[in-house]
Amino acid sequence: MQAPNAAKNRSVGQVAPQTAVFDAALALKSGAVLPGFTLVYETYGALNAARSNAVLVCHALSGNHHVAGFHDAARRKETLGWWDNLVGPGKPLDTRRFFVVGVNNLGGCHGSSGPMSINPETNRPYGADFPLVTVEDWVAAQARLADYLGIETWAAVIGGSLGGMQALQWTLEYPQRARHGIVIASTPRLSAQNIAFNEVARQAILSDPDFHGGHYYEYDPADRHAAVKPRNGLRLARMVGHITYLSDDQLAEKFGRRMRHGKHRFNYEVEFEIESYLRHQGDKFAEVFDANSYLLATKALDYFDPAFDYAGDLRAALARAKAGFFVASFTTDWRFTPEKSREIVYALLHNGLNVSYAEIDCDAGHDSFLLDAPHYHAALTAYLQGITL
Amino acid sequence: MSSTSTRMQGRFDFTHIARWITPGERVLDLGCGDGALLRLLAETRKIHGYGVELDPVNVTACIRNGVNVLQFDLERGLSGFPDRSFDHVIMSLSLQTVRHTVPILQEMLRVGREAVVSFPNFAYRPHREAIAVGRMPVSRHLPHQWFDSPNVRFFTIADFEILCADERIEIIESMNFAEGKLVEKDPNLNAEVALYRIRGKAR
Numbered sequence: 001m002q003a004p005n006a007a008k009n010r011s012v013g014q015v016a017p018q019t020a021v022f023d024a025a026l027a028l029k030s031g032a033v034l035p036g037f038t039l040v041y042e043t044y045g046a047l048n049a050a051r052s053n054a055v056l057v058c059h060a061l062s063g064n065h066h067v068a069g070f071h072d073a074a075r076r077k078e079t080l081g082w083w084d085n086l087v088g089p090g091k092p093l094d095t096r097r098f099f100v101v102g103v104n105n106l107g108g109c110h111g112s113s114g115p116m117s118i119n120p121e122t123n124r125p126y127g128a129d130f131p132l133v134t135v136e137d138w139v140a141a142q143a144r145l146a147d148y149l150g151i152e153t154w155a156a157v158i159g160g161s162l163g164g165m166q167a168l169q170w171t172l173e174y175p176q177r178a179r180h181g182i183v184i185a186s187t188p189r190l191s192a193q194n195i196a197f198n199e200v201a202r203q204a205i206l207s208d209p210d211f212h213g214g215h216y217y218e219y220d221p222a223d224r225h226a227a228v229k230p231r232n233g234l235r236l237a238r239m240v241g242h243i244t245y246l247s248d249d250q251l252a253e254k255f256g257r258r259m260r261h262g263k264h265r266f267n268y269e270v271e272f273e274i275e276s277y278l279r280h281q282g283d284k285f286a287e288v289f290d291a292n293s294y295l296l297a298t299k300a301l302d303y304f305d306p307a308f309d310y311a312g313d314l315r316a317a318l319a320r321a322k323a324g325f326f327v328a329s330f331t332t333d334w335r336f337t338p339e340k341s342r343e344i345v346y347a348l349l350h351n352g353l354n355v356s357y358a359e360i361d362c363d364a365g366h367d368s369f370l371l372d373a374p375h376y377h378a379a380l381t382a383y384l385q386g387i388t389l
Numbered sequence: 390m391s392s393t394s395t396r397m398q399g400r401f402d403f404t405h406i407a408r409w410i411t412p413g414e415r416v417l418d419l420g421c422g423d424g425a426l427l428r429l430l431a432e433t434r435k436i437h438g439y440g441v442e443l444d445p446v447n448v449t450a451c452i453r454n455g456v457n458v459l460q461f462d463l464e465r466g467l468s469g470f471p472d473r474s475f476d477h478v479i480m481s482l483s484l485q486t487v488r489h490t491v492p493i494l495q496e497m498l499r500v501g502r503e504a505v506v507s508f509p510n511f512a513y514r515p516h517r518e519a520i521a522v523g524r525m526p527v528s529r530h531l532p533h534q535w536f537d538s539p540n541v542r543f544f545t546i547a548d549f550e551i552l553c554a555d556e557r558i559e560i561i562e563s564m565n566f567a568e569g570k571l572v573e574k575d576p577n578l579n580a581e582v583a584l585y586r587i588r589g590k591a592r
Contacts, residue, residue: 092537326452345459352415352437356452358445359460375445382452 010090012044015069016080017111020148026106026141029303032131033121040111041065041103044087044282045095047151053389054099054126054151056142056178057083058159059165061297062289063243064110067102068095085372092381097389098155106141107296115292116217126292128214128234133296135162135304139169146177155387160369161336162297165304168344171323172306179262180387181323182380185333187340188314188347189305194335197244198298201237205291208233214292234291235282242281247332247365314347321348326383327356328376330368355381401569402507402584403429406479409505409562409586410434414476417501419463419493420483423447424456431456444517467496479505482530482582485540491556498558498589506583512545512577513567530581546577549585557590 017040026034042065047054057067059082068087071079071329087093087100107130114128146154157170157178164186171181190198208230210216219228233356255274270276310316324349329341338359348355362368368376403426409414414436418427421440430436439457442448451458464487469499478501481495485508487493497504509530517524525535533539553560565572565580572580
């Protein structure tokens with residue numbers, strides 16, 4: 001195993017996003033049709049001659065194509081990829097061995113077609129008119145990217161949380177095109193409580209007076225990033241979401257009841273440190289993310305339910321899969337609990353598929369999947385090393 | 390359940406277990422350690438196997454061994470596994486580490502067509518001699534001191550056979566060992582490890 005410092009230096013270095021434009025229409029699960037679309041992606045490592053070493057990394061709710069490395073050497077830390085601790089030379093997803101692809105999903109706000117894109121029918125931003133997209137639609141779009149990159153079969157598709165749903169969906173939709181599915185901190189479907197939190201987030205955005213029915217970009221076409229946007233709604237949405245990503249124990253340890261001024265002030269300004277932290281997280285997120293994209297992604301989460309067409313029988317739903325699987329969950333994840341991952345594991349077992357399952361002891365709740373708890377990365381490294389190319 | 394140290398020393402019984410497994414079987418190994426038995430069975434019997442192991446270091450070792458491993462807690466039972474979903478359910482040198490002895494045996498016989506169980510015999514002569522001089526036995530197959538032992542159930546070959554009779558568990562075949570060799574005579578006194586092939590009677 002690498003010492004932490006050695007791992008830090010094993011970076012893929014400076015990277016730049018690329019763009020792929022697809023002219024053929026894409027029929028979405030909702031019945032809507034995208035006349036064509038653009039995907040922004042990044043790649044790390046090199047595709048081997050046999051084209052057998054490609055790994056697709058699927059992002060979660062607020063992620064994007066920028067998985068590893070940095071965009072700006074002068075602002076290395078600020079522009080670091082969201083899963084840089086996993087992807088790089090000598091890291092668990094080793095770019096000396098694998099060709100790794102990160103992609104911004106449809107409906108996103110980092111360059112792929114989404115609500116901020118121009119609707120060819122109106123020559124104005126889609127805004128709320130961008131069709132609702134599902135995990136299935138994302139996977140279908142990713143398959144077009146695979147075609148474009150000349151990748152017939154992924155050695156593995158990997159993702160955490162909503163990204164794990166895409167990894168699972170790949171093995172169902174394209175059983176011949178994903179040899180391994182790596183499903184981390186995920187779930188076969190959202191619970192009522194999960195949907196409830198998403199609904200609170202959506203209502204926060206939808207009820208923001210600056211939302212303007214989702215067409216807020218047009219209120220200042222000169223600067224759609226800075227001027228009119230439902231900033232407060234998006235900030236609130238992120239705050240409530242963020243609470244669900246962390247564990248009670250972790251918050252207690254990190255903030256406890258610590259107060260900014262050491263005493264009660266009897267007002268609504270920041271008093272407890274946790275309030276300050278949440279406001280900061282909300283503010284930061286509202287600067288870089290788009291409210292319409294957030295709405296779309298929460299709906300994609302809610303809709304995901306591969307067993308739905310099989311009368312709720314997950315085993316029947318997974319009968320199509322042929323991949324080998326690595327499933328991991330985290331003991332303190334109360335958003336997508338280990339029980340949900342075990343349900344996936346049992347359904348895979350039932351179908352006689354190869355599967356390994358690790359239940360990682362980590363106190364960081366749902367967001368543990370982004371950290372590098374030793375047993376987590378050790379198990380993942382072992383699994384990835386075992387993939388034949 | 391953590392059975393690393395006992396498991397490392399128990400490998401001599403693997404070849405005997407392998408003789409009971411027919412090629413192509415579905416095998417579940419409970420407390421599978423580093424996956425060595427499943428790997429052996431995959432190589433020599435082409436089984437489709439899964440291991441259950443709680444210790445995270447062993448889980449990674451299993452993955453490295455190319456073995457399917459599930460990090461489940463056996464104390465929670467096998468309720469997620471359907472009836473008769475495996476040909477053999479194996480528990481090698483781990484039964485003494487499980488608190489719910491009868492439920493786990495029943496679960497093994499529900500999930501598997503047959504079960505294979507091995508355990509250290511507490512009535513092995515050197516163990517009796519230790520007790521006779523007033524000390525808890527420490528030996529190759531009971532390597533821990535009383536205060537740090539992962540074992541929670543201490544029983545003998547005679548005890549196990551009585552339990553099988555009481556619980557209507559049929560003993561199909563058994564073998565007994567001391568120092569890696571087969572023991573034929575008075576196994577409850579002379580064997581340090583017992584290996585059983587069992588199935589449920591009510592069928």
